[in-house]
Amino acid sequence: MIKINENYLKLQSGYLFPEISRRVKKFSEKKSDARIIRLGIGDVTEPLPPAIVEAMHNAVSQMGSRDGFKGYGPDQGYDFLIEAIIANDYKSRGVSLENSEVFVSDGAKCDTGNFQEVFGIDNVIAVTDPVYPVYVDTNVMAGRTRKADKAGRFTGIIYMPCTPDNNFVPELPKEKVDLIYLCFPNTPTGAVAKKEQLKKWVDYAKDNKAIILFDAAYEAFISDNIIPHSIYEIAGAKEVAVEFRSFSKTAGFTGLRCAFTVVPKELKAWTKDGQAVDVNPIWHRRHCTKFNGASYISQAAAAAVYTEQGKKQVRKIIELYMSNAALIVSTLKKLGFEVYGGVNAPYVWLKTKNKMTSWEFFDLLLEKVNVVCTPGSGFGVAGEGFVRLSAFGNPANVAEAMERFKKL
DSSP, rough: OOOOGGGGGGGGOOOOOHHHHHHHHHHHHOOOOOEEEESSOOOOOOOOOOHHHHHHHHHHHHHTTTTTTTSSTTTTHHHHHHHIIIIIIIIGGGGGOOOGGEEEEEHHHHHHHGGGGGGGGTTEEEEEESHHHHHHHHHHHHTTOOOTTTSSOOOEEEEEEEEEGTOOOOOSSSSSEEEEESSSSTTTOOOOOOOHHHHHHHHHHHHHOEEEEEOTGGGGOOTTTTTOSOOOGGGGGGGEHHHEEESSHHHSTTTTEEEEEEOOOEEEEEOOTTTTTHHHHHHHHHHHHHHOOOHHHHHHHHHTTHHHHHHHHHHHHHHHHHHHHHHHHHHHTTTTOEEOOOOOOEEEEEEEESSOHEEEEEHHHHIIOOEEEEGGGGGGGTTTEEEEEEEOOOOHHHHHHHHHHOOO
16 A cells, blocks of 8 residues: 655645635636736746847757757756856855855755755754745655644744744744744845844854755845845855755746755754764755756856846846835835835735735735735735735736725
8 A cells, every 4th residue: 555645734725826826716717807917926027138038049059959969967057157156146245155065956946945855854943934835845745843733833843923023034043943944035025134133043053053044036136235145145154054046036037947056065964973964965965866957058048147238137127126116115105004025125015904814805905906916824824914915017017006906
């Protein structure tokens, strides 16, 4: 008799975003003439920049010739991309890395979900609340938790509330934890963390021999010079942190797929008998065992992000999305809503009115003004009473959505 991995049975009834799609589909079938504006799932809408398209065309042409054809590439990624990443994203900010510390992949979602595999099942996990669901669900799948309680929190995970009272940056846990998930700029709240706040986490991790999994997928949207783009801008972070980056939101790669993870050689974990183990070669072993590398075409496209033209064109799109965010924030504040985020991040965190639940407000927006948001409760208990609005959209649609809000 084949047995199922029963950890999967602990998961909540449905992953957040498919549930949103189900409700929107049901509404669309009922009101087929409704023109729905989607400000929910954070998928980009602008086409790929010309420099990236040109690089892809050139790569395809190479693949169509005998001399230029590429088969399996390096598991860790092509040096031409890794060197561009290091020079532009790290060296320019005073962070030195070796090529062997950067691992190119097909998505930060995959990497943030998969990295927990290299750590023991008995580690204590800490996540922010609200939280990107992948961090929690992959640890549930791995067997680090018991069943969820009535509120939806899993026993075996330490939840760190992020609320207006702490500016959505969590306090250090009172319990000793081993693996800490942090995401800044944050999804879903749009919050950012200052250097002194991140330093507290780096110091905590060093004192407790813990490791931080730092999701920096939205760092390109930071406009405030005092906000760090990388956790490695904090002294000592390379000893305790892994960093995840993505081209999905930065350069519109949600349908193209390319990302990377940084695993410094200074980073260590420990065996049960207290022996220090380098994490970099362990992740390399896992990476090349379960992954054959991102496609040559997508890596050539990613390298074009760092060209002079690529930088200008990508920045123009980022400014468009952030202009959307500014419009959302200013409009909703004028309407009397309590609004957070949308300044150094492409997400706006909106408090519902009249003590409505997140899903009640979702249904209200969909039914009354045909606008889709993301219910905050889908990100955790502390997200109840909030919804997330995405700035990834056509400016005309975002402007119309804001006009529709005025009719609520």
